[in-house]
Amino acid sequence: MAHDLIAGSFVAIVTPFNRDGSVDFEGFRTILDFQERNGSVAVLIMGSTGEVSMLSIEERHAIIRETVKMKKGKMQLWYGCSGNSTDSAIKMTQFAEKEGADGAILAAPSYICAPEEDIVEYFLDIANAVKLPLGIYNNPPRVKSDLNTEQLLRLFEHPNVIVHKESTTRVGQVAQVLKAKPNVSVMCCDSPNLGLVVPTMSLGGHGTANMSGNLAPAEIATMSTPWTTPAQSEVFRDTYLKMLPLLHYCYSAINPVAVKSLMQAVGLPSGPLRKPLKPHNPQAVAKGVQIMKDLGLLDKYGLKPTLASAAE
Numbered sequence: 001m002a003h004d005l006i007a008g009s010f011v012a013i014v015t016p017f018n019r020d021g022s023v024d025f026e027g028f029r030t031i032l033d034f035q036e037r038n039g040s041v042a043v044l045i046m047g048s049t050g051e052v053s054m055l056s057i058e059e060r061h062a063i064i065r066e067t068v069k070m071k072k073g074k075m076q077l078w079y080g081c082s083g084n085s086t087d088s089a090i091k092m093t094q095f096a097e098k099e100g101a102d103g104a105i106l107a108a109p110s111y112i113c114a115p116e117e118d119i120v121e122y123f124l125d126i127a128n129a130v131k132l133p134l135g136i137y138n139n140p141p142r143v144k145s146d147l148n149t150e151q152l153l154r155l156f157e158h159p160n161v162i163v164h165k166e167s168t169t170r171v172g173q174v175a176q177v178l179k180a181k182p183n184v185s186v187m188c189c190d191s192p193n194l195g196l197v198v199p200t201m202s203l204g205g206h207g208t209a210n211m212s213g214n215l216a217p218a219e220i221a222t223m224s225t226p227w228t229t230p231a232q233s234e235v236f237r238d239t240y241l242k243m244l245p246l247l248h249y250c251y252s253a254i255n256p257v258a259v260k261s262l263m264q265a266v267g268l269p270s271g272p273l274r275k276p277l278k279p280h281n282p283q284a285v286a287k288g289v290q291i292m293k294d295l296g297l298l299d300k301y302g303l304k305p306t307l308a309s310a311a312e
Contacts, residue, residue: 003133003162005185006076007206008041009224010163011213012049014260015063017271023059025066027269031214032070032077034268034301039221040213042076044105048142049211049256052080053110054274061095068100076102078135084109086122090129103133105163113144120151127160135163135185137209142167149176156182163187165209171199178203190220192247201227201236212243212250214259214268216297219243245291253280262288266303 013035016027028045035043045067046052046060055063064079071077079096081104083089093104106126108119127134136155140146146168147155155161156177164182166174167189174196178186188196190210197208206226213220223239225232252258254277261280263270266289273279280288289305292298298305 003160005162005183005206006042006187007185007226009039009207009213009217009221010042010044010078010165010187010209011035011040011217011220012044012047012209012211013214014256014263014270015046015050015052015055016269017274019271021272021274023063024269024271027271028063028067029070030269032067032075035213035217036073036075038217038301040075040217041207041221042078042102044078044080044209046080047105047137048080048139049214049259050080051256051274051277052082054277060092064096064099064101071102078103078105080105080107081126082107082109082137084112086125089122090126093126093130093132093134097130097132101132103135103163104130105135105137105165107137107139108143108145110143116145116147116151119145119147120155123155123161124158127155127158131160133162134160135165135209136161137165137167139165139167149173152177153180153182156180156184159183163209165189166196166200167191167194169194169196171196174200174205175203178205190223190247191251192244193251197223197240202233211255211259212247214263215250215266215292216243216246216295218300219295219297242295246288246295246297249284249288249291252284258284258288261285262292265289265305266292266298267306268303 016024081092185206187209188200207224260270
């Protein structure tokens with residue numbers, strides 16, 4: 001079965017919590033509506049931005065079950081279904097498929113630092129167990145395992161694998177993948193520290209798999225539009241340079257500390273971080289609020305700072 005490819009802004013959203021630490025499902029509804037209205041083509045629920053490693057299996061099931069019911073437009077709902085073993089990842093991916101997910105994103109299991117050939121087999125075992133569209137997240141800073149171009153292209157031969165998110169600093173690897181023209185949406189992390197956004201888009205990338213879209217979805221959607229005309233490259237350049245201060249802020253602390261702290265400060269649903277993560281320091285959050293103000297994002301999205309120190 002052929003799956004349609006994704007092009008544009010693929011936002012890894014936060015998991016909003018209530019004050020008591022429970023999952024805030026109404027917060028999810030608000031976030032999904034915010035993303036839908038502002039041009040995101042897909043969202044990733046329960047990625048690392050969603051603090052997935054600190055969610056229980058029961059919470060993950062409940063999040064899939066309840067948020068699938070919230071879909072109301074064209075924006076696709078994808079879910080982080082990685083597991084600490086092949087069997088657990090298959091079970092989570094099959095659960096998402098059964099509940100009606102649009103797709104699942106998979107990363108290598110963390111901590112075990114498995115050999116890359118074992119990770120290729122891990123991905124293929126999952127792809128063979130479902131009919132759901134899948135994405136491969138190559139994220140060695142988080143999981144140690146690091147797939148090379150040849151291994152990635154082997155995975156992309158599987159008809160269920162249709163998204164590739166790269167989070168290395170290897171522009172050459174992105175170029176080799178794009179040159180091979182697999183039937184895959186090639187996307188990159190929006191971190192300015194990795195430096196992948198400009199070369200990925202200029203080489204024919206399909207968009208960004210980002211977390212900055214939690215705060216500026218329309219702008220990141222513009223930045224993530226594939227270059228089909230010379231004019232689009234100029235729009236990209238202007239938008240990317242304008243948004244650089246916010247991109248740098250979003251990656252100023254371990255994901256999702258900076259993003260979630262700033263969301264809470266400007267009145268977007270987020271709630272507390274799960275321990276052992278702690279909120280960003282007040283001075284950094286105030287700087288983030290000022291960036292949002294300077295970029296005109298507070299007025300554009302009708303956001304109001306809720307921290308006295310940040311509102312000054």
